[in-house]
Amino acid sequence: MRNKLFVLLLAALTSTLANADIIHQEKSLYRNIFVEDRDNLRCLKFNVKDTLTHQSCMLKNDPDYLVFNYTKMMFASLLMIEPPKSVLIIGLGGGTMSNTIHHLYPDAIIDNVEIDPAVVKVARKYFDFIENDKISTIEADGRIFIKRAALRKQSYDWIILDAFNGDYIPEHLLTKEFLEETKALLSENGVVAANTFSSSALYDYESATYYDVFGDYYQVQTQRRSNRIILATKSGQVDSELITKRAEAVDASLKDYGIDIYELINAMSSTKNNQDWPKNTRILTDQYSPANLLNQ
Structure with a gap:
C-alpha cells in the first residue's frame, strides 16, 4: 500500500500546473506564494514557473503522512x-x-x-x-x-x-x-x-x-x-x-x-x-x- 501511495504521489508532484487547482496565491514581500490542490495532494510553492519546486506537501486525508x-x-x-x-x-x-x-x-x-x-x-x-x-x-x-x-x-x-x-x-x-x-x-x-x-x-x-x-x-x-x-x-x-x-x-x-x-x-x-x-x-x-x- 505504501509503495502504491508513493507512486501516486510522484505522479501528482510531477504533473503540470494545468492539472492542479490553485486554491490560494499571493505576492508577499519576499516571494510569490501558491497553494495547489491536485486530488488528495495539497502543495505549497514559491515559483509558479517550475512545477517541481514544491516547498511542502500534504495528503488532505492524512496530514501526518510525510510526503517528501x-x-x-x-x-x-x-x-x-x-x-x-x-x-x-x-x-x-x-x-x-x-x-x-x-x-x-x-x-x-x-x-x-x-x-x-x-x-x-x-x-x-x-x-x-x-x-x-x-x-x-x-x-x-x-x-x-x-x-x-x-x-x-x-x-x-x-x-x-x-x-x-x-x-x-x-x-x-x-x-x-x-x-x-x-x-x-x-x-x-x-x-x-x-x-x-x-x-x-x-x-x-x-x-x-x-x-x-x-x-x-x-x-x-x-x-x-x-x-x-x-x-x-x-x-x-x-x-x-x-x-x-x-x-x-x-x-x-x-x-x-x-x-x-x-x-x-x-x-x-x-x-x-x-x-x-x-x-x-x-x-x-x-x-x-x-x-x-x-x-x-
Whole structure:
C-alpha cells in the first residue's frame, strides 16, 4: 500500500500546473506564494514557473503522512541525540517538521522561525500547522534570530536548517560565520540538520564550509542528484553502538510516519572516510558567498 501511495504521489508532484487547482496565491514581500490542490495532494510553492519546486506537501486525508523523502531523511538526526527537549526550525514551509516532531515528542519546546508572515498565514490556514504552549512561531530572519538567541544564551538539542527562497538556500545562511553562530546555540550533545542538495553547484563549497566549522560530519543521501541532509555536532563522530541503540529506541514510532530508520542508517556516510570535495575548495564567508552566481 505504501509503495502504491508513493507512486501516486510522484505522479501528482510531477504533473503540470494545468492539472492542479490553485486554491490560494499571493505576492508577499519576499516571494510569490501558491497553494495547489491536485486530488488528495495539497502543495505549497514559491515559483509558479517550475512545477517541481514544491516547498511542502500534504495528503488532505492524512496530514501526518510525510510526503517528501527529505523530511524522512531529517529524522536520521535522532541517531545523533537523545530525545530532544528543545528544537529550533529555520524555515517553516507548511509546518510539516514541526508537526511531526511535536507528535513524537509532545513535551519538547519547538521554535519555528520564518521570515515571511504570509508563509506563516498559509501554513496555519491550509496545512494544519499546530501551535500551542510548546510550539512558538517567530516571524524573523533566521540569522537575526540566531544572533539574538545567542545573546539570550539559549541552546537547542536539535537545530533544523530548512530555509529556501524559491531558488536555493539564502546566501547569508550558508557562510562560515552563520554556521559558527548556529553551532554556538547547540546544547553540548545537540545536532544541526541542514537540508541541502547533492545536485547543487554549491555542493563542494557547502561541504568545505561545514567541515571548516564542525570538523567531520555525517550526510544522508538516499538518491543521486537529490536532497542531501548534513548532520553536524560539536563532538563529531557518534559511536556506532550508540547509533544502533538509538535506532532501536525510535524504530517503532517512526514507522507510523513511513520512516525506516535502518534504511537511513544505510544512507548515512561520514566525511571521515569520504571527503568528496577538492581540498582547495574555497570556504563560503560573509565576504565571499556568491550563492546565486555559483548555483547556476
